[in-house]
Amino acid sequence: MKLLATLALTLGFAAPALAGVNEVLDRHILPGVTGFSAATEALAQEAEKDCRPEALRPAFQQTFDAWMPVADLRLGPSEAMALSIAFWPDPRGFTPRMLGGLIGQEDPVAGDVADYAEVSIAARGLFALEMLIYDAEFSGYAVDSYICQLVTTIAVDLNRQAEALAATWKNGFAVTLRSAGEAGNTTFLTKDEADRAIYTQILSSLEFTADRRLGLPMGTFDRPRPARAEARRSGRSLRNVVLASEAAHGLAMALADWDLPETDMALVRVLEAAERIEHPGFQGVTDPQRRLRIEVLQQSVRGLHVAIETEIGRKLGIAPGFNAQDGD
Amino acid sequence: MTTRRGFLASLLAAGAAPHVGWASVGNPAFLAAAREKDGSFALYGLSGTGSATFRVPMPARGHAGAGHPRRAEAVAFARRPGTFALVLDCARGEILHRLTPPVGRQFNGHGVFAEGGALLFTSEQASDTSEGAIGCWDVNAGYARIGDMPTFGIGPHDLRLMPDGEALIVANGGIATDPSDRSKLNIPTMQSNLTYLNLSGAVLEQVEMEADLRRNSIRHLAVRTDGLVGFAMQWQGEPGVAPPLLGLHHQGAAPVLALAPLADERAMQGYAGSVAFSGDGSELAITSPRGGRLHRFSDEGVFLGVMPRSDICGLATLGRGYLASDGLGGLFSVSPERVDALNRFDCAWDNHIVAL
Numbered sequence: 001m002k003l004l005a006t007l008a009l010t011l012g013f014a015a016p017a018l019a020g021v022n023e024v025l026d027r028h029i030l031p032g033v034t035g036f037s038a039a040t041e042a043l044a045q046e047a048e049k050d051c052r053p054e055a056l057r058p059a060f061q062q063t064f065d066a067w068m069p070v071a072d073l074r075l076g077p078s079e080a081m082a083l084s085i086a087f088w089p090d091p092r093g094f095t096p097r098m099l100g101g102l103i104g105q106e107d108p109v110a111g112d113v114a115d116y117a118e119v120s121i122a123a124r125g126l127f128a129l130e131m132l133i134y135d136a137e138f139s140g141y142a143v144d145s146y147i148c149q150l151v152t153t154i155a156v157d158l159n160r161q162a163e164a165l166a167a168t169w170k171n172g173f174a175v176t177l178r179s180a181g182e183a184g185n186t187t188f189l190t191k192d193e194a195d196r197a198i199y200t201q202i203l204s205s206l207e208f209t210a211d212r213r214l215g216l217p218m219g220t221f222d223r224p225r226p227a228r229a230e231a232r233r234s235g236r237s238l239r240n241v242v243l244a245s246e247a248a249h250g251l252a253m254a255l256a257d258w259d260l261p262e263t264d265m266a267l268v269r270v271l272e273a274a275e276r277i278e279h280p281g282f283q284g285v286t287d288p289q290r291r292l293r294i295e296v297l298q299q300s301v302r303g304l305h306v307a308i309e310t311e312i313g314r315k316l317g318i319a320p321g322f323n324a325q326d327g328d
Numbered sequence: 329m330t331t332r333r334g335f336l337a338s339l340l341a342a343g344a345a346p347h348v349g350w351a352s353v354g355n356p357a358f359l360a361a362a363r364e365k366d367g368s369f370a371l372y373g374l375s376g377t378g379s380a381t382f383r384v385p386m387p388a389r390g391h392a393g394a395g396h397p398r399r400a401e402a403v404a405f406a407r408r409p410g411t412f413a414l415v416l417d418c419a420r421g422e423i424l425h426r427l428t429p430p431v432g433r434q435f436n437g438h439g440v441f442a443e444g445g446a447l448l449f450t451s452e453q454a455s456d457t458s459e460g461a462i463g464c465w466d467v468n469a470g471y472a473r474i475g476d477m478p479t480f481g482i483g484p485h486d487l488r489l490m491p492d493g494e495a496l497i498v499a500n501g502g503i504a505t506d507p508s509d510r511s512k513l514n515i516p517t518m519q520s521n522l523t524y525l526n527l528s529g530a531v532l533e534q535v536e537m538e539a540d541l542r543r544n545s546i547r548h549l550a551v552r553t554d555g556l557v558g559f560a561m562q563w564q565g566e567p568g569v570a571p572p573l574l575g576l577h578h579q580g581a582a583p584v585l586a587l588a589p590l591a592d593e594r595a596m597q598g599y600a601g602s603v604a605f606s607g608d609g610s611e612l613a614i615t616s617p618r619g620g621r622l623h624r625f626s627d628e629g630v631f632l633g634v635m636p637r638s639d640i641c642g643l644a645t646l647g648r649g650y651l652a653s654d655g656l657g658g659l660f661s662v663s664p665e666r667v668d669a670l671n672r673f674d675c676a677w678d679n680h681i682v683a684l
Binding site: 074076079080081082083084089090091092120121122186187189190193196197200212321322323324326327328 | 363391407408437485547562566567568569589590591592594595599601617618620621634636637638639640641654655656658660667668669672676677678679
């Protein structure tokens with residue numbers, strides 16, 4: 001905002017220059033959505049060749065890895081599209097229910113990728129695939145079965161979603177972010193607002209990791225909920241925490257053009273805490289000793305959150321949303 | 329030029345008291361509370377084009393307010409648990425009256441004028457039990473407390489005057505809170521309701537949520553000229569569930585719940601902060617500062633679209649569409665066809681915009 005800039009100059013200080021939005025887009029988000037799109041293409045090709053679980057699992061794991069750098073973005077096209085790519089958490093069990101319904105009726109929608117885009121988002125994307133190729137209830141299917149066809153369709157639909165996500169970022173929202181503060185941009189009225197939006201995404205992602213990815217399986221000490229761990233069927237719960245933390249760190253590095261020593265150290269602590277956890281699906285939450293290590297991991301993720309608030313938020317004078325923080 | 333007759337007429341209209349009208353403060357169309365950059369608080373009058381017509385400093389953070397129908401007087405309510413409300417002279421920037429709830433009561437952030445501005449009703453709850461009450465104040469007697477009546481629910485929040493001017497609608501949020509820190513005490517057993525009362529306090533109708541939506545707290549209201557009520561809710565149940573956050577109700581009929589597509593609904597994070605009808609009444613909108621989005625619905629509850637905006641919350645009817653405000657200082661005109669940024673102040677707009 002012109003007025004703000006003038007004020008800052010008058011008072012003899014300027015807001016620290018940000019590598020900012022361009023770096024975030026060019027180094028992190030756009031390569032991220034492109035990489036995810038490529039991974040889903042490989043997954044879809046694999047499924048069309050051989051849709052059985054053993055054949056698909058490696059490509060599935062690679063696709064999930066490629067998703068994690070951009071998984072927690074809830075900005076622009078990712079805001080609504082992320083959920084149909086990765087429908088989690090699912091406290092009411094919509095995914096198994098929807099898939100069970102399709103399979104029970106042998107719904108012909110499994111044979112038509114275009115129509116499949118209209119089914120419930122709980123039956124689409126990575127978690128629907130995970131359910132079918134890892135969960136014992138579904139994964140015993142044969143090559144010419146209904147489920148095999150369903151798996152292929154979900155994989156191809158996922159690829160289409162990933163392509164649409166990448167294209168909408170590149171041609172749409174990246175432009176909106178880069179033109180922050182320019183006339184006609186009603187999403188970001190100033191340059192600062194775009195920086196703030198990215199910064200908020202970083203913190204929300206770490207909150208999601210601490211409160212949901214870790215907090216849901218932890219439950220309470222008296223009532224741990226191991227079945228609520230994210231992607232536990234594919235043994236990815238721990239890996240997702242690590243990749244999400246690395247993604248938050250990467251976004252922070254791109255947003256700031258100064259050193260972030262505390263943030264770097266905090267990420268090291270996350271990685272160290274993760275190494276001490278044996279079960280990749282957090283199934284140790286029920287054992288007091290192993291649970292403690294998962295708690296330490298949760299604390300280290302919160303430590304990364306604090307470090308980024310200190311090294312970026314405080315420096316830029318960004319406080320949490322005035323209304324978002326204050327329910328009433 | 330003021331004629332003697334015109335002067336007398338306006339004097340009569342103002343209850344024969346020497347109060348100045350809204351014209352003296354630039355004819356604001358809206359009131360909005362804000363936190364200034366330096367951390368202080370203020371109440372603003374805003375025009376329909378998003379410029380400030382007046383600004384009155386406030387001693388503490390406000391929540392919502394109520395504007396007198398004629399006099400340039402606004403009642404600004406403190407945030408919950410509200411220990412005070414201030415009657416502000418918007419022309420002189422002075423505090424005319426400081427309203428305090430009776431011992432054992434607290435204000436709940438909202439209030440409304442009735443009887444042409446002769447009465448003020450305030451949303452209140454008992455500090456110990458959270459039982460709801462409506463406080464009644466005689467405006468012409470210097471805002472003297474003249475009584476109260478129950479809301480027939482726990483933790484009332486917003487209240488509105490129905491278009492006939494003879495009934496009130498109250499959102500009993502259902503949440504019992506600790507009197508000191510606002511922490512929620514009864515989430516497992518909470519039950520929200522909408523209650524219509526006549527001005528003497530008799531119940532005309534009460535609407536409750538179905539069992540599976542019992543933990544959906546009805547908190548904010550908008551009323552169309554034909555009596556259609558839009559109610560906005562805040563989900564107190566398990567996170568990740570995407571319950572409806574908007575309902576529509578006509579007296580005598582069953583409520584209609586309005587859902588957005590699942591991915592959009594979930595992005596609202598179970599929280600609607602404000603609700604308003606569009607200027608032409610054909611649709612209404614809710615805002616979620618947590619989700620950073622505004623959702624539009626038809627008056628039959630059909631989802632029409634989304635406007636993303638960080639920390640958006642304040643919402644009122646403007647032109648054919650809406651005026652929306654946010655915690656970054658932005659003011660937007662939102663219509664079915666387009667969004668225009670009207671202004672950006674160097675302040676954080678608080679939860680609500682009150683239409684005058």
